Amino acid sequence: MAVSVRHMLDAKGRNVVAVTRDRTIEEVATILNENRIGAVVITSLEGRIAGIFTERDLVRSVAEKGAGVLSQPVSSAMTTTVTRCREETTLNELMGIMSSGRFRHVPVEDQGRLVGIISIGDIVKARIQEVETEAEQIRAYIAS
Template identity: 55%
Template structure:
């Protein structure tokens, strides 16, 4: 199973902010959209960074609430791991586990086309396991 199948189910709508948005803008967007991370991108959908709830908590722990007045460019993770539509569920599970992050931008030709979360990946993997179990039950019943 590939990332393109996850995106086909969940859609490709991605909430982004420009690099000059403030930490407070990001906090409001996270709350408004009930999401855990925002991709910081140019108008052309070039990924500049990713800002997660964890990034905001760390910034506040370091400098207090004044961190929310700073631009997201100062708060975001700049070394963003990405995947492609052709990446497999197993590949992205491994990438997310090794990197200890829960949101993974999906790129095509260097441009953002979607985001998958660990929840999306786990849901897809559970569906795969249930399908495989049903196939095994059918095979055993027909033998």
Template identity: 45%
Template sequence: MTVKAILKEKGGDVFSMSPDTTLAAVAQELSSRKIGALLIMEGDRLAGILSERDIVRQIAATGAAALDAPAASVMTKSVETAALDDLIDDVMSRMTTSRFRHMPVVEGGRVVGLISIGDVVKRRIEAAVRERDEIRDYIMST
């Protein structure tokens, strides 16, 4: 299964904010949309990614004043991305090894989606269950 299959089912909605948005505004957006991360965009260019974890770490390090800081000061600037044809197992391995939970999907230099480790694991479990059922059906039919 590929990243394209995940986005086909999930959709390609991507929520983003600008680098000068405060962490308080980012936190509000994450909370209201019930998401764990959003992209920081400069026009059509991916500038970074900012997650709930990033905000919590910044608050722990600098206190409540962190909420007034701009997203650009906290976001991950070196963002690993996936392509539509990437295999789910490869993406899951990259996310696990690098210890991050969200990955933008880029095609032709343009962001076309955002997947989470939850999306990847869900599809991997569905595939394993499907495979189990096919093996069981095969065994039962012989």
């Protein structure tokens, strides 16, 4: 059975750190640091995904515009073209999406609403668990 995003969210939880587009970049940088995360999802008032702001976005905006950018709204530096997945997406499909897009965080959407986020760390953990389960099954088969 293929591991799905739903399975990963059930194991890790569905909590997502999300902010609105009017928060300053400095406020969002503090949120990233306090939560020890690499990305926040920017949502509209209706809870829909409006963008994503990552550590890379922070570094790029400061490098291009200087420290003064920290007082600007996060909407000025967020990524607005957000690749999303659904709970039915498989682990292998998501690995392909992340590899080809060269990003480490994918919001999970259901009927237009944010329901979770998967990071590359979540994928690595799920893949390790999958390999360990397969190895245990092989050991049990050989022993029988």
